[in-house]
Amino acid sequence: MADARLKSRLGILLERLGEHSTQSIPAACRGWAETQAAYRFLNNGKVDARDILDGHSLATLGRISREPVVLLVQDTTFLEYVRDAGKHDYGTLRRSRREEYLLHPTVAFTPERTNLGVLGAYFWQRPEEPVGHLRAQRPLEEKESQRWLLSYELACQVRRLCPQTRVVSVADREGDIHEWFLDAAERAAEEQAEYLIRAKCNRRVAAEGGNSYLWEAMRAAPVLGSHEVALARQPGRTARTVRLELRARRACFNKARRPGGNLPPVDVEVLYALESDPPKGEEPIEWMLLTSIPVKDIETAKTLLGWYRSRWEIEIFFRVLKQGCRVEDLRLETPERVERALAVYLIVAWRIHHITRASRERPEAPCTEVFSDTEWETVYLLQKRRKPPSKPPTVRQLTRMLAQLGGFLARKGDGEPGVETVWRGYMVLQQSLQALEIRDAVAARKCV
Template sequence: MPLEEIRPIETDLAGLGPVELVLIKEGDRKGNARFRGLLDRYHPLGSGPLCGAQLRYLVRCRQGYLGALAFSAPAWRVAARDRYIGWDEPTRAERLGQVVNNSRFLILPQVRAPNLASHVLGRAMRRLASDWEARYGIRPVLAETYVEADRRGSCYRAANWRMVGQTRGRGRQDHHRRRSSSPKGVYLYPLCRDWRDRLGGQAPGPKAMGQSQGAQEQDWTDEEFGAVELGDVRLNRRLRQLARDLYGSPQAQLPQACGSRAKTKAAYRFLDNKRVKLDTLLTAHHEATARRMSEASVVLAVQDSTSLNYSAHPLTEGLGPLNTRADQSIGLWMHDTLAFTPEGVPLGLIDVQVWARDPAQQGKRATRHQRPLEEKESLKWLKSYRAASALAQRLEQTRVVSVGDREADLYELFVEAAQTAGGADILVRANRTRRMTAEHGHLWDYMSQMPAAGELRLKIPRRGNQGAREAKMAVRHAPVTLKAPRRKSELPEVTLWAVWSKEVDAPEGVRPLEWMLLTTAPVETFEQACERIDWYTTRWQIEVYHRTLKSGCKIEERQLGSADRIEACLAIDLVVAWRIHHLSRLGRETPDVPCTAYFEEAQWQALMAFTDRTPTPPKAPPTLREAMRRVAGLGGFLGRKCDGEPGTKSLWLGLQRLDDITAAFVVFTGRSPPGVQRIYG
């Protein structure tokens, strides 16, 4: 059939309306003809032939057809894929039928809609296993695809596919090993959580996971910023270069970090560009965070607010008051949500809100009860929860829990969490007692009547003049039904679980610890109550992250002239601060991983040569823990038995020194400079 002319479409995802994947049924001549017409006309490989079993889809919206994609039989043997799965030859031959190849993917060149490609891939992955099983009776557990070396594969990374290596440049028909085709990136996407077990594979060791060929050729900025679309490849390159510069010198001002007048001018022009906005710059990092979240069974989305004080730069445009009129401090407010594993490893940001307060709104606290929530800053908690819920609905194998301190004790948040199907759970520390049903009275009174389910011991770090100690906590838990506040009587009742932990036998002169936690996650046993308390103790990590951002990246000392510039630079500093914080936790959680999972060869060799005071570094790289402690030593960490593991402050200071040490090492030894750094996480 003749292919009708496709009209150009330029809009965002919302402007497209619902995007539909139409599965072409067997025997559908019209659908197959349209599929072949689109692929033959617009795809460099054409429409086929495709190998073996296959599914074909058309992508359309109310404005017309947007593209097409196809899935077919997998490649017979791919070293990078098979190594990552952990296959031997017999197992590969037996289980290969559970792998499906995304052999074609096309978004029409006339269609310009940011994030459309990753959106389509995400929708396809959610239905692929069921569609394949319905047609062929086999449920696949892993999808694969191969991306040309001259393409970044941004849409696949944004849709949470993982690059595990590269092919060797041999095609299906290369029986004589001539390697006539170019190497391609190997990308995989698990379709279920236990995919490796179902494929009979063995999890690769740290070296295989941290040192694959594809990972070695990837730059961390490509992982965190590579999928950002600024409409100009020069802007995209400048973004990644600026991120590298700020990471190399996190405490330096922009001119010092850039290293030359030309790069500094280019950085200022970049920050002045109207396309460069905080939300836009963080899109790729949000997607990379989602990919890391998909590999965890439980993720804690911790949200908190912090002020950014620029009172030392009063001529900066676009700032607002931070506190009271008498205080006179000016700056910006930020409310961010950082994802953690229950062990405290930061996975990345999922939501960032930045704003300047309007001076005309000062003094309106007295009218807060008369204003709707939409007109208050408190709405920030619901926005963050909605971002967490969107990920919970998208990552069906991951439980997402939104964690907030006492400021998040909002009845509207409880209602929304209870009414959001498939959304994130909440875990909030109660700030006030709340009304319950008439027979139960108020929250604290009701919980005090519950028998203690057990005792939990918590290690309390040193605070001020109070030394470190171990607190013995009595734990109570029960389901509770809360009534709406009297001023919000139109809201429904909400049933939650309460976990009350209170310190017993506290030392004299020390205020006993007490936490009343409210959550939508069921708490039916003492073990579950202890788990919810452990989840909440992770919340303090976001305060460490904020300290890293302010003291490590010196964001409050940026002299950029306007709030718009500050916000654009803040987007990069947020990711840099996360990466430093991630390193400090990674060295504790995976200490025996080779340091090449994080450091370039020239970097670890320079580190070892400098700290050992020898011109010849060892042949084998140290573990990540050893390298991290040596880097921290450059930043003032003493490494005594009583010092524990390094913190973020000594790490960021050490990383800054390591950057200069590596540059000198390269000059005096003639080794290749570090060009790229590994993906991790």
């Protein structure tokens, strides 16, 4: 049911878009109007949250159309809510219920990792009881894997609507689905978005030199050259520079078995990056990437690897979203309400992600790059309690002030504010802006 609903929503939105050129879509880069509209909605139960997401998606599409390359990254995150089962609580009999929601958004990034916004989100609730019957399990898996294909479909629509932009649908290992490669291969060029997916399965392939398996075939492929990348520190791994050997070739994936009949074989371009000299005792770093883009030379290989690595930014976006959901302390009774609130938080998370990134990457830039005048002046008034200066503060200064509204103490040694205090500060700002708006509306009525 959710699938059909999602399809029709996207269908309606994109049909509507198809009637206009993307040039007519307002592309407010700062996005304050979008987030304000989203928050306003929270107090209005009559509006469908997806209408709000549609407005944001439209603005995102406008931003996409102005970029030469856009990565449409899709991924799934799990959201859990624990709440009391019964309305009546007699103190001793307290049963809590765990609910698991899956959220699968499509988020647009530039190759330089600027978050352009959320294009759509697939949302569903896992059945409460684990699925015991094998008979029921299969359709569930199939249903859940549909989300990757739906997001690719969305990427293809964006490709059609933004002919100046190179649109690349990006997914991690879960997106390694035969149906996806087939779908892409069957599309006309002007309706085919590129794809870039990390391989999960060691499939049987037919490549030059006979049949073999994917990893084997790629280890035997000619080396295009080598490339160094810096790996950030991660739990259990120190930061280090990695030297990779890049190999590429076209491979034909054998037909895939499915209950309703076999799927035909399909051609895929493969890029394999393997660490050539890993430190003693460590597994070599590797990326096996499946793509629609022919990898003819080392430059293309480096570019594609960089695009794939930008996928990481959606994990950061999820972190922001989850922190935000915690800040907002969801107490919602029905899946519909959770869904509506999440639509709002997706937009707010995009905004917070954008602001915190800018304050780290371009700290000395004027804050007007990411805040509207009303926004930054209001933050200044609330925080400093004096008239805002004529020259706007820097992005870093204003982000700190915003976080201070959310409880950041800004003492020496506190470092940069985290997502949580920025989010809280942002809620205070939104409420203040709404109060100002109401005051103006009331004043205007008096004048009549």
